[in-house]
Amino acid sequence: MDQEFWDDQYRERGQRWSGRVNGGLRVEVAGMQPGRALDIGCGEGADAIWLANNGWQVTAIDISTVALERARAAAGTESRIDWQYADPRVSPPPRASFDLVSAQYFPIQREPEHATLRGLLDAVANGGILLVVSHLITGPPPADWQGPDPGEFYQPPEIAAHLDDHWSIEVNESRPRVDLPVDNPHHEDLVLRARRLA
Structure with a gap:
């Protein structure tokens, strides 16, 4: 899934996502001291904007320039967000730089050496939080599914x-999805919240 794939996904409709913060992020970050956050696969920017509105200094990255244009427009004059075109498979984020690394439904592809995953883990500062939320996938995709294989x-x-x-590891569980969007087939999430000790 490269830039062309994601740009096409966003061009297919005027707004791809709800425009609201992901519920898992909102729940897990509640009560945390704001600091530096990395929003991986920021899409149209709802999570980054919510984090900034709650005091975080946010680096928001995405591989889609179409998504980033929409995110910048949605954020308006918000100065606490640094919108960046970036592909973490090619350019890992800076090491030990973020108090929160958030991957909300971001597809981290399996690799023999786990390079992309290790780059994201390395970006978490000492004492910082890694937060990963994914859909709970049970069984094979529908017969008419044309997207990537979830097993990848x-x-x-x-x-x-x-x-x-x-x-x-502070949280590693499946749970009902928070703020389930209307007509969304994914009713349960897998949530991982882990703190880097040193």
């Missing part, structure tokens, strides 16, 4: 298995 991507429990004793 890491799920939160697999990511948890890659964390060593420098991490504390």
